[in-house]
Amino acid sequence: MSAIRKKLILVGNGMAGVRAIEHLLKLAPEAYEITIFGSEPHPNYNRIMLSSVLAGGASMDEIIINDLEWYRSFNITLYTGHTVTSIDTVERKVYTDKGIEARYDELILATGSNPFMLPLPGAEKEGVIAFRDIKDTRIMQETSQKYKKALVIGGGLLGLEAARGLLHLGMEVSVVHIHDYIMERQLDEAASVMLRKELEEQGMKFLLKKQSEAILGKKRVKGLLFTDGEVAETDLIVMAVGIKPNIELARKSSIKINRGIIVNDYLETNIPGIYAVGECAEHRGIAYGLVAPLYEQGAVLAKRLAGVPTEGYTGSITSTKLKVSGVDVFSAGQFTEQPGSRALRYQDEIDGVYKKLVIQDDKLIGAVLFGDTNDGAQLFSMIKKSENIKGKEKELLLGISGDALASPKGNRLEGMADDEIICGCNGVSKGAIAEAIQSGGCTSVGQIKACTKASASCGGCKPLVEGLLQLYAGDHVVTVKEGICGCTTLGRDEIVAEIKRMELKTVKEVINVLDWSNEEGCAKCRPSLNYYLGMLWPEEYVDEKESRYTNERYHANIQKDGTYSVVPRIYGGVTSPAELIKIAEVAAKFKVPLVKFTGGQRLDLLGVKKEDLPKMWEELDMASGHAYGKTLRTVKTCVGSTYCRFGTQDALGMGIRLEKAFERLNTPGKVKLAVSGCPRNCAEATIKDFGVVAIDGGWELHIGGNGGVHVRATDLLCVVKTDDEVLEWASAFLQYYRENAGWNERTAQWVERVGLDSIKQALELKEERLALQERIQKTLSLTTDPWKQIVNEPELRKNFEELSQPETV
Amino acid sequence: MTKMLVGNLTDIDIRGSRKFKVGDKEIALFRLSGGEVLAVENKCPHKGGVLSEGMVCGSKVHCPLHDWRIDLHSGAVQAPDSGHVTTYEVEVDHSSGHIYLTI
DSSP states (O other): OOSOOEEEEEEOOSHHHHHHHHHHHHHOTTSEEEEEEESSSSSOBOGGGHHHHHTTSSOGGGGBSSOHHHHHHTTOEEEETOOEEEEETTTTEEEETTSOEEEOSEEEEOOOEEEOOOOOTTTTSBTEEESSSHHHHHHHHHHHHHOOEEEEEOOSHHHHHHHHHHHHTTOEEEEEOSSSSTTTTTOOHHHHHHHHHHHHHTTOEEEOSOOEEEEEESSBEEEEEETTSOEEEOSEEEEOSOEEEOOHHHHHTTOOBSSSEEEOTTOBOSSTTEEEOGGGEEETTBOOOSHHHHHHHHHHHHHHHHTOOOOOOOOOOOEEEEOOTTOOEEEEEOOSOOTTOEEEEEEETTTTEEEEEEEETTEEEEEEEESOOTTHHHHHHHHHHTOBOTTTHHHHHHOOOHHHHHSOHHHHHHHSOTTSEEETTTTEEHHHHHHHHHTSOOOSHHHHHHHHOTTSSSOTTHHHHHHHHHHHHGGGOOOOOOOSBTTBSOOHHHHHHHHHHHTOOSHHHHHHHTTOSSTTOOTTHHHHHHHHHHHHOTTTOOOOGGGSOHHHHHTSEEOTTSOEEEOBOOGGGOOOHHHHHHHHHHHHHTTOSEEEEOTTSSEEEEEEOGGGHHHHHHHHOOOBOOTTSSBEEEEEEOOGGGTOSSOOSOHHHHHHHHHHHHTTOBOSSOEEEEEESSTTOTTOGGGSSEEEEEETTEEEEEEOOBSSSSOBOOEEEEEESSHHHHHHHHHHHHHHHHHHSOTTOOHHHHHHHHOHHHHHHHTOSHHHHHHHHHHHHHHHHTOOOHHHHHHHOHHHHGGGSOOOOOEEO | OOEEEEEEGGGSOTTEEEEEEETTEEEEEEEOTTSOEEEEESOOTTTOOOGGGSEEETTEEEOTTTOOEEETTTOBBOTTSOOBOOEEEEEEETTTTEEEEEO
């Protein structure tokens, strides 16, 4: 247990403050005893999503960011519905309106901001609200059921979202705006006009260049009087003219304020131990009202509190995205022309697309996109980096030119922005990889992987990582002899040769004899050794379940929340009413939350608790579909000659036969098959590991296809006449793949690596094919259905149960 | 500090794991090849992965979700990732096989 924890209090249970706390818990989980005060009666929710709640697209529960369970799990004391009314900065205590007092060592103010209410006569009447929190959202929903007309004052981001929501609720909405075009802070006039036309088509009305003078009505609002003497009738007025930082508490506590609470680059106020973050803070003269800056500030504050070095917060260049449904608008940086800047524009009123780039000193300083905002992220990162774009301006405006796409990989990588993500699985940017090479001293893909995690998951980005290595390390690239993992420098072929030569029979033996650097290997080499040993010694080797990945150990797919999914085998995708009823009954009995058809023509029962798996398998009494392993997954079929008017052969029968022949087979990577009954190829056999396509009087056999990470069409292996020959070739091909590919190498990669001709050659002679077929049949004859085995063996089954309640002694 | 009896050595396979709940916390017990039994909170600091389902290599477990490695003695997440998992004190009575946890 740690030393006495310092007391940290957060005032304001909103996005900015809680975000900082989340960061802090990652950096220093044990450092503070945390208390949070929030005046709203909810846990922390996503204010940005209120528009979606209003529009009916999300429920209140869906926009909660941290539910009460989260606070509990980190032992955070949470007071909802409490407003902190004063701070004693000498005694270091805060006091709430409900009489609670609490001591702090460090205090974060994240009091957010309040909607700015125009001080109009009549503003206190019923039916005059802001659009800021859940309460306002509820009032809008209730009002729409009783009344017809609504006015929104303010044609900015928030106003338009409120108006859009009210339209959704079935009200007639007019937007009142003081300026002559809407969203002038985020858009230039051209984009603004396009947006207005689009919104008018959706039914929104606009009253531009109108200044409000008074709110009319007795108890409830009836209308709005403008300075030009005109009156607009209405049943509801939503004020969305802006926000002002909530600095009341700071003002009373002699903390320095201006528009917001003044903070330095470390979010520190003028009083030691007191910080401010989010919309209530003013940093270098700016109080931000958007999300990204709050996150950036939160990250810096968390580092400060955790004692982790940080360069501080230097301000944010902001971008805007309007989330009004059906209209995509994006803007960033300085998008209005200033003296000394130049602009490029592209306007297409047929497709409703507008694009403007603002350039100064050969750098992109601002952009506006309307209708097609796909480039927003890329442009925004260029603005933030202020990189030189000389000579690339038109390419940026019109999209990447054909020449650029055809350029060698190096150039493309060179031109890529630093924050562009290279590894999508682990979110590693080009910049992070460059840094690992240039200052981290990485000289091989393996080192980059270990240092940044780039290419550590699906491996799809490995070519890009290699390209970057060439680009930044050039001559220094060390062609390290890369072993199958970090525990060894031996490659797959060497390991397999040594296992055969020395007759090594267990994983432990291999690791010891071949001198691994980790005495028990890792999650990569253990499963691969387990596979090689099983492939080489099918009759002697006892499969080591503890060297298999979770899914293969428990014969189900683990999901993100720790539950599992169950996919029973449905041979060739053909089922029956009785089988469907049985699956449905089991799904109902075990309250399976999601039943889904898979891409491979089977049913997936998702969200199953681990302890229910054996019971479900027992009731299903079906074979495992092995939807979780490096093994035969599914055999996809079309209807074939059974019903289809084009079918030339019995695709269903062939699919079922193949699936029954090869189910339960251990293979280097997962294996997918498909059988199409005619050259229309409805079963998409040409992107499978082994694809069978019927032609009149025979079958085409295709190999090495993939529809996943790297799409690859199959190569034609051969054409055969009879069904038995299909089985013979399939057996020979699969066994040759089993004996020669590396673990986790799919057939597509393997065919690319060894070449189609070498495989054709190996399978050319009939006696070779029959020998391979005999070996695969031997292996297959030793397999049993894993689900049945677990159901019947208590020693295996116990691992699915939780231990019983502990007893205090 | 409470000491409780949570199970027996025979409940856990070598290089395997079993889990149980104490209040609203889920705890994972691991049994290493050398016979040592270790306990950690059953929750990866990355995305809450269930550590008891992971592969045990030496005294480390690989989280099944994204392959984060956690040292079961210290609870420290191994580079290139970082973070920490709560560990609990375990005692084994080798005559009876009883496993005790102090929380």
